[in-house]
Amino acid sequence: MISVSNVSMRYGAKILFEEVSVTFVAGRRYGLTGPNGAGKSTFMKVLTGELDAQKGNVVRPKKLGVLRQDQFAFDAYRVIDTVIMGNKPLWAALEERDTIYSKAELTDDDGMRLGELEGIVGEEDGYTAESDAAILLQGLDIPDELHERKMGELQGGQKVRVLLAQALFGKPQALLLDEPTNHLDLDSIHWLQDFLLNYEGTLITISHDRHFLNSVTTHTADIDYQTIITYSGGYDDMVMAKTQIRSRLESQNEQREKKIAQLNEFIARFAAGTRSSQVTSRKKEVERLQTTDLARSNIQRPYLRFDLIRPSGKTALEFEGVTKSYGDLKVIPGFGANIQRGDKIALMGRNGQGKTTLLKSLLTESPEYAEKDFALDAGTIKWGHEAQVGYFPQDHTGVIEHGLTVSDWLHQWDPKVTKEEIRGILGQMLFRGEEGLKPTSALSGGEAARLLFCKLMLQKPNILIFDEPTNHLDLESINALNISLQKYEGTVLLVTHDHDLIDEVATRIWHFENGAIEDFKGPYEEYVTASSGAKTS
Numbered sequence: 001m002i003s004v005s006n007v008s009m010r011y012g013a014k015i016l017f018e019e020v021s022v023t024f025v026a027g028r029r030y031g032l033t034g035p036n037g038a039g040k041s042t043f044m045k046v047l048t049g050e051l052d053a054q055k056g057n058v059v060r061p062k063k064l065g066v067l068r069q070d071q072f073a074f075d076a077y078r079v080i081d082t083v084i085m086g087n088k089p090l091w092a093a094l095e096e097r098d099t100i101y102s103k104a105e106l107t108d109d110d111g112m113r114l115g116e117l118e119g120i121v122g123e124e125d126g127y128t129a130e131s132d133a134a135i136l137l138q139g140l141d142i143p144d145e146l147h148e149r150k151m152g153e154l155q156g157g158q159k160v161r162v163l164l165a166q167a168l169f170g171k172p173q174a175l176l177l178d179e180p181t182n183h184l185d186l187d188s189i190h191w192l193q194d195f196l197l198n199y200e201g202t203l204i205t206i207s208h209d210r211h212f213l214n215s216v217t218t219h220t221a222d223i224d225y226q227t228i229i230t231y232s233g234g235y236d237d238m239v240m241a242k243t244q245i246r247s248r249l250e251s252q253n254e255q256r257e258k259k260i261a262q263l264n265e266f267i268a269r270f271a272a273g274t275r276s277s278q279v280t281s282r283k284k285e286v287e288r289l290q291t292t293d294l295a296r297s298n299i300q301r302p303y304l305r306f307d308l309i310r311p312s313g314k315t316a317l318e319f320e321g322v323t324k325s326y327g328d329l330k331v332i333p334g335f336g337a338n339i340q341r342g343d344k345i346a347l348m349g350r351n352g353q354g355k356t357t358l359l360k361s362l363l364t365e366s367p368e369y370a371e372k373d374f375a376l377d378a379g380t381i382k383w384g385h386e387a388q389v390g391y392f393p394q395d396h397t398g399v400i401e402h403g404l405t406v407s408d409w410l411h412q413w414d415p416k417v418t419k420e421e422i423r424g425i426l427g428q429m430l431f432r433g434e435e436g437l438k439p440t441s442a443l444s445g446g447e448a449a450r451l452l453f454c455k456l457m458l459q460k461p462n463i464l465i466f467d468e469p470t471n472h473l474d475l476e477s478i479n480a481l482n483i484s485l486q487k488y489e490g491t492v493l494l495v496t497h498d499h500d501l502i503d504e505v506a507t508r509i510w511h512f513e514n515g516a517i518e519d520f521k522g523p524y525e526e527y528v529t530a531s532s533g534a535k536t537s
Contacts, residue, residue, distance in 0.1 A: 087170025
């Protein structure tokens with residue numbers, strides 16, 4: 001159990017939350033939600049003890065599993081040791097034991113201490129620690145051959161998965177996970193979901209993955225209105241309950257305001273007359289009914305809509321024999337497909353299987369988006385009649401030119417559009433007022449993503465290619481993207497690990513595995529059923 005009493009945090013004039021008291025009960029799994037800037041990560045740091053609350057106190061269990069955000073802190077350590085460090089008492093005992101054993105001669109006190117340390121190692125399951133850590137790493141797609149490597153030799157996404165294994169190791173009484181699904185592929189996310197569903201301690205997680213929250217959490221702690229309100233159920237349950245409560249309060253306020261207007265009308269008519277006692281009683285009634293302004297929610301919802309200037313031909317894209325290797329590693333194995341107008345294709349598979357490489361291969365025949373030093377080994381690619389491509393790359397670096405304002409950068413993609421129309425599109429993606437004058441060099445990852453969406457809305461292409469578009473988006477933006485792609489009448493190629501996006505948008509699946517690409521013509525639900533049937537037969 002984790003208990004928070006009268007905790008307050010503010011930065012200057014901005015109040016994140018004030019006088020918050022909440023108890024996170026053992027056996028329950030909480031999603032910590034709220035709009036960007038509401039204070040989710042700050043509150044998580046208060047819970048872990050990384051930050052001291054400006055007021056109030058936190059009671060936490062002795063064994064706490066925390067997903068650490070510093071990817072470089074363990075670069076000098078073996079991968080397997082980094083995981084075992086998640087159990088602090090065990091790791092301290094192992095280090096002290098090794099130090100004593102390294103002495104040339106052992107004293108009687110050393111022998112006594114070794115006995116105590118062996119007791120700690122036994123209590124903390126230290127004799128199976130390496131095999132337990134290996135099982136966690138395997139579930140998170142860190143192969144055995146990397147377990148003895150140094151953390152500094154791993155890629156960023158691999159490091160995140162090792163740090164996740166560290167948080168899960170040692171049977172902590174509470175788990176605090178800030179964005180645990182970042183950099184995980186769908187198979188790893190499903191493995192993590194299954195692990196957490198069987199976890200018996202207290203779980204608190206921040207995530208922008210709606211399906212993950214709905215699948216894993218039993219309760220939702222929502223940061224909004226400068227406080228934290230706990231709801232039963234997952235993310236969708238919270239949104240529904242919050243909307244109903246808000247609607248009821250607004251309705252009650254509206255009824256009170258009507259009543260007050262009627263009473264004030266009576267007071268105005270008879271204030272100077274003979275009905276002074278009735279006027280006085282109505283004035284008292286007005287004071288009693290006086291409405292208070294409802295606190296404003298911090299939630300900002302973007303509005304995404306992808307239109308077409310004109311549709312493409314019936315065949316949007318056809319290609320055959322597309323082959324791409326990096327040295328001896330063949331990534332795309334001579335793949336071909338025919339894409340019809342309106343197809344919405346999700347590219348799925350573990351990280352590093354070639355999804356981004358295939359998109360780059362297809363874009364070699366699209367002059368605006370072809371990567372300068374990227375060339376196919378073999379294959380032919382033919383875009384259909386009137387095909388107009390819009391591309392959202394996974395790496396935004398260098399895509400948005402510096403030295404311009406947000407508004408000027410967007411305007412250059414269609415100089416005929418008026419400044420009012422530019423302001424309108426920017427406003428839809430939450431660049432409001434003076435934010436259109438913000439320099440492009442100062443954009444955060446989320447702001448850069450939203451500006452790229454603005455460009456696509458302005459250009460109105462009939463083929464959209466997205467490579468991991470949700471990486472820097474909050475839940476509201478991901479939901480807006482999901483709805484817009486469902487309504488979009490053009491063709492979509494989409495690389496994502498977001499379960500709901502795949503499930504609700506895709507009409508066709510390309511699954512990448514072990515150097516092969518399976519082309520399944522049907523939605524994700526049918527693909528899962530077909531795959532399950534193939535495995536059991």
